[in-house]
Amino acid sequence: MTDQNCFDVVIVGAGPAGLIAATWMAQTGIRTLVVEKKPIHTQAGHADGLESRTLEVLDSFGLGERIWAETNRTIEVCLWSTSSLHGGISRDSVQANCTPGLSRFQEATLGQGRIEEHLLQFVGRHPNVHILWDTVPTSFIIHNHLEGLSSQHAIEMHLTTAKSKNGVLSSEKTPAPASVRAKYLVGCDGAHSWVRQQLGLRLEGCSRENCHWGVIDCVPVTNFPDIRKRCIIKSNVGSVMIIPREDTLVRIYIELSPATAAQFRSNWYPSVLLTVLGDVLKPYYLVTSDIPWSTIYTVGQRICHQFSVHDRVFLAGDAVHTHSPKAGQGMNVSMQDSYNLGWKLASVLRGAASPQILRTYQEERLPIADRLIKFDRRMCRGICSSRYGEDEEPDQHHQQQQADPSHEKDKYSKLKDALSEENSSAAGLAATYAPGLLVTPAGSPHSPLCLDIPSSIWSKSYLAQNIVLGRRLLDTLVLCQSDSRPWHLQQKLPSTGQWHLLVFGGDITASTQMARVMDLAASLSHPLSAVAGRINAADPVGSIAVYLVHSAPRLDVQLADLPLIFRPLSERTGYDYGRVFADNKGYQDGTGRAYKVYGIASEGCMVLLRPDQHCAYIGALEDTPALEAFFERFTTVDE
Incomplete structure (x- = not known):
């Protein structure tokens, strides 16, 4: 195999997590290949929430202020519910959507595609990182006799050019080499991660098959007064969450009955979602002729409790944890995963640290993922109109709330607790890594x-x-x-x-x-x-x-x-x-x-x-x- 096909790091997946890893590699001069099955970066839809800590991370690469300038800042959150007086919805409260003083940035929204564009521009300025679009891996092996030698290209991966929807091989992209060698492999390839499956690992958890949500991005024409604020609406018809986006774009999450979810999946017409939305918003109206993206998902939380294998292959982002988009945490925690991993890989590859520091990746990020899953459950319970998770064992936080009579007096009590947590500890600002190889302890040495x-x-x-x-x-x-x-x-x-x-x-x-x-x-x-x-x-x-x-x-x-x-x-x-x-x-x-x-x-x-x-x-x-x-x-x- 020629040196041209040998890389220090191969990253599978060019979404936000993969691109943050690639940004680290670009910044530190590590020879890297990124493999992405899509022909181009994200064009519409997908994630859109940016937490304060993620903006700080982006700013540490010189990108934060530019991205921040494009975002829509979600200053307030409004809680709405069905009024007992006239049957339609009315506003219950307006509160701050951030905790002042924790960061010079605050929660904001911007389409995933624009965030990827900024990261791709950064990576593109560094010739040591190469991206192969329209390319998929077909197999990989770790050569056992080289596994313990960190300076060796122990991983061999076979690639092929992806097929477009009509089954024709793309001719517009650089053809993929038949095989490449790498010292390290990072799987940032989403919830259906090919890399994770090849390792024989699986996401553990479950979906709530009776809890479905439709999602639309649209430019609305409406008399709903809080359309440019973050809103959570709990009506007798169902629940809706409104997230204002950049320019005049708005993302709307709509709770669906199983029958309506099946109807949408049968034809994927956004009109099905708009009908439910119209019923929830009464007495207000909302119409739109501009819907660039829509989809549906079933609420669930899953986690893989193994983030790496042999300290050679690593998983990040949705490849190891999936959940609902209710709190806008998915893209943020995913990017923070690879932010944690990237500098450690670079330090080992540049001879500045021993490979043993790579073990701290799972030690530090797995507890963050565990807390994210539990937090998402609480967020979903607070937003869904019907009780969420009847068929699962409630976590300790939920049990404490159920035992507190004061919480029953406030229909938004669980949601307000979750929102408070979202704007502080769940925003990544309070992520704390336990004592270990890279963090010294404080207190009694007899701990x-x-x-x-x-x-x-x-x-x-x-x-x-x-x-x-x-x-x-x-x-x-x-x-x-x-x-x-x-x-x-x-x-x-x-x-x-x-x-x-x-x-x-x-x-x-x-x-x-x-x-x-x-x-x-x-x-x-x-x-x-x-x-x-x-x-x-x-x-x-x-x-x-x-x-x-x-x-x-x-x-x-x-x-x-x-x-x-x-x-x-x-x-x-x-x-x-x-x-x-x-x-x-x-x-x-x-x-x-x-x-x-x-x-x-x-x-x-x-x-x-x-x-x-x-x-x-x-x-x-x-x-x-x-x-x-x-x-x-x-x-x-x-x-």
Whole structure:
């Protein structure tokens, strides 16, 4: 086999999950092939909800603001129900559809096709990633004698050009090679995942065969007053959920009876859905002549409890978890799956980490998927007009609600609880990875959960009380030391495969505090330090970017007096003026609060963030030995 057909990574599926994985590979220079059975990217329909954390992820690749500018922001959610006075529906309440302060982004909507276009444009600028459209895999094997050698192309996959609907092979696309070799395979190929089936794995769970929902995208003409707000309507006829989209497009979910669902499936005419919608909306009307997409689905939740095989083949997104689109979580959690995996693959392939870090993918993402499935059940129970899940064992959360008489007084109580959860923890902002190889624990070293982690590298979380180990860093404004420009600190943490070490130096105008910061810089830079070679290295993958955030009066600090580790010098670009920040009041509201937001102790601390912005370690300014020991746990071992 020629080198031309050998890849570091092969990704099956060019949907959002596959394209986030490809974006990581493009960013980090990994030779990658993406295989997609469709002839082109998504043109209409499918997912459309973007959560705050997903926008942060996209922004870490430089795409967030551009995508954010195109979205429709769902500011409010309205709850409607049948009125006892006139029989038609009336508004019960209007409330915020986001929790302020958790992110600089908020929940928004944009068609999946446009999101894919942005990701494809990014990937297209990097020649190391190649996409084969209209192509399907037919078989693959893992060569057992190469399985334990991560540097070898142990996976062999056979491909063929997909057939169009009329059975004719496409002649417009680059023909697929007969076979390719890869070091790693990532299956992002949806709920009917071919990769998962080849591994002999299955989704476990069930569908509710009496719970059907139709979906239409349309440009409506209506007198319904809240058509540009997110709405949940529970009427005597059935339930409807309205999601305003970009421009004047609206997505509408319509609960269907089994008979109506069968009628729609017999001819796929959207008029069947519009008839039910018209009955629910009375006394209001809605007509449309522009329906670019419609479909139907049966509510269900399924999960595969194995996300990888031999640490060579990985599954992400709908390939390992499926559920209803009620809370707009599917595309978001799928993209966050491959965001978690991508930097780890790149780190191994670039020799910056041992293959053992790949085991953390399932350890970290499976609990997220489990919580997603349980949350979707609660969301469905709150939205469906009839009781949801009568034939399943209710989860603990549902049992607690049923036992609370106050919940029975409010027909929207379960739904309001779910909406509150959706706008906080379920939005990905509170996703917290448990202690393990890439996250240090805090608390007593005698905890049975962490007996395999040396007590010498346990975090001192009391030094940054509001930074949660294993969770993405909260965002706040800081002032650039050099020009007083306000920055969202999260914006200084791009996804390049680089780790980020935030040094909270405290008031460095105090001689003792400055001495501690100087000693830390000297320790990190010492030739015998286990991390010195990683500090501000030219190759970002696996390197450590160091930042100083101090609380001293900015004008009393001179950048030139600080160690070079905080202002690295390049022959081509000169000093880096974007590594030192002051937690001072500036000319913009919201500045001067970083130490309070993060709960930083007066003596300061250092906070290590992973390449995916999740907190890995919190230590004192003198704890460089612990930092070194942390990295030594997963450094590359020669084969």
